[in-house]
Amino acid sequence: MSRETAARGRRPKRGRTRQALMDAALDLVAKKAPFSSLSLREVTKRAGVVPTAFYRHFPDMSALGLTLLDESFRTLRQMMREVRQHELPSERMIRGSLETFFTYVRNNRTHFLFVSKELYGGSATMRQAIRREIRLFVSELAMDMARFPFLTQVSAEDLQMMASLVVNGVVALTQEMLELDEDDEAGQHEMLILAEKQVRLIYFGVAQWRSGSDQPASAAMSAE
Amino acid sequence: MSRETAARGRRPKRGRTRQALMDAALDLVAKKAPFSSLSLREVTKRAGVVPTAFYRHFPDMSALGLTLLDESFRTLRQMMREVRQHELPSERMIRGSLETFFTYVRNNRTHFLFVSKELYGGSATMRQAIRREIRLFVSELAMDMARFPFLTQVSAEDLQMMASLVVNGVVALTQEMLELDEDDEAGQHEMLILAEKQVRLIYFGVAQWRSGSDQPASAAMSAE
DNA sequence: CTTTTTAGTCAACACCTGTTCACAAATATT
DNA sequence: AATATTTGTGAACAGGTGTTGACTAAAAAG
Numbered sequence: 001m002s003r004e005t006a007a008r009g010r011r012p013k014r015g016r017t018r019q020a021l022m023d024a025a026l027d028l029v030a031k032k033a034p035f036s037s038l039s040l041r042e043v044t045k046r047a048g049v050v051p052t053a054f055y056r057h058f059p060d061m062s063a064l065g066l067t068l069l070d071e072s073f074r075t076l077r078q079m080m081r082e083v084r085q086h087e088l089p090s091e092r093m094i095r096g097s098l099e100t101f102f103t104y105v106r107n108n109r110t111h112f113l114f115v116s117k118e119l120y121g122g123s124a125t126m127r128q129a130i131r132r133e134i135r136l137f138v139s140e141l142a143m144d145m146a147r148f149p150f151l152t153q154v155s156a157e158d159l160q161m162m163a164s165l166v167v168n169g170v171v172a173l174t175q176e177m178l179e180l181d182e183d184d185e186a187g188q189h190e191m192l193i194l195a196e197k198q199v200r201l202i203y204f205g206v207a208q209w210r211s212g213s214d215q216p217a218s219a220a221m222s223a224e
Numbered sequence: 225m226s227r228e229t230a231a232r233g234r235r236p237k238r239g240r241t242r243q244a245l246m247d248a249a250l251d252l253v254a255k256k257a258p259f260s261s262l263s264l265r266e267v268t269k270r271a272g273v274v275p276t277a278f279y280r281h282f283p284d285m286s287a288l289g290l291t292l293l294d295e296s297f298r299t300l301r302q303m304m305r306e307v308r309q310h311e312l313p314s315e316r317m318i319r320g321s322l323e324t325f326f327t328y329v330r331n332n333r334t335h336f337l338f339v340s341k342e343l344y345g346g347s348a349t350m351r352q353a354i355r356r357e358i359r360l361f362v363s364e365l366a367m368d369m370a371r372f373p374f375l376t377q378v379s380a381e382d383l384q385m386m387a388s389l390v391v392n393g394v395v396a397l398t399q400e401m402l403e404l405d406e407d408d409e410a411g412q413h414e415m416l417i418l419a420e421k422q423v424r425l426i427y428f429g430v431a432q433w434r435s436g437s438d439q440p441a442s443a444a445m446s447a448e
Numbered sequence: 449c450t451t452t453t454t455a456g457t458c459a460a461c462a463c464c465t466g467t468t469c470a471c472a473a474a475t476a477t478t
Numbered sequence: 479a480a481t482a483t484t485t486g487t488g489a490a491c492a493g494g495t496g497t498t499g500a501c502t503a504a505a506a507a508g
Contacts, residue, residue: 015455036260039495041494041495049457050456052456052457053457056454118345120343120344120399121258121341161418161422165389169389169393172392172395176355179351198389201389201430202389205428208432239484263464264466264467265464275466276487277487280484280485450508452506453504453505454503454504455503456501457502457503458502459498459499460498461496462495462496463496464493464494464495465492465493466493467492468490469491470487471487471489472488473487474484474485475483476482477482
């Protein structure tokens, strides 16, 4: 009683409230509205904390949002690193990368859900931050692709465009995957297959980009 | 004073309030938060109407949202029709279609902004409705592509995939274009060029899909 | 152990929210 | 011209909102 007045008492938690607030916000975003329509009180209530406690950790909601964004990006970059160091033979490369990616999506559903909803629905600074991160993602992918045996002849510019095509496709598929039920394994597998198909198509298209005899694409392109 | 108390008096408007409410909501979405975080009072205030007047036209905000969605889709389908009946030679086809599309985006900025933000940030029913419309868009595009001379050999399934790739790309570029300043013509032109480049790449990739000697892509694909 | 700093509670505020109801003006119908 | 219907008004409600300030328990620092 004196040490732990369980129900109403003040639990120490040792700075764990901050994380509780972040988790609460993520939860609410995942199963309710986008972050921008969450209220401070709503978040604190779910975190099991009185409203005013919020200010001990964040100046306002938008600060929470940016922190959440940061946390999500950390996850994303970690995944990127994991994908890159796999170094599979080019045959299994695409499939392997996509598999790790989608596994990450499954295991960090709330993070991806959060980013997904903020990409176009969030505040200006949020959108900007996310798009910056995506651009970075594209650049890294373009660099990786440059080492592909059958892409060595492609210009850096074309690689960049190709990478953004791939990322666009994966982003779109990710968002569709997030719409699926959490344990719809069949649907998720189907998405993986489709993603691989699409990526392969792009790779194949670019690989042939300048190796054809008539080069219709590049010719038409430079005609602007 | 007795007939027309100008400032405070009751203007007839003849059912024009409904449209005023819709326009107000679009305006707010365009320059502020996503639709889901708009308040009824906010909308009525901007429409120059007392809050209770809202209920004369819509049962609640979500009904307004669905109506807005409907209006936006009408715009989109009209554009689709316009693009399809142009019937340009395949050389200029891609460019022409993209030009009409992006012109529509410019001329209906608020509608596209609305749809863009609701695609992932909106309510479940909204997201569902939008994605349904996009799928429809993809199917129509796939049918159009089937008549392309150099795509006649491609299977319907592959065409569908290819079309969704194109639409994904265009959607992504549209969203990026909406981030641009309204009168940044240079940036918008650049987007058009990039879009054409991407679409051409996809077309080219698929056209070569099964015409190569070793067919690496299709072989790898069917190996699932 | 004593002091200081951190991290939580509680009460209160001014404001904004959706929605109701009774009323009146503008328009449509007869 | 008289009546009925639609459409906008104004006051009022119960409740949610962000933020303040003074207070106190718990943890860290001395």
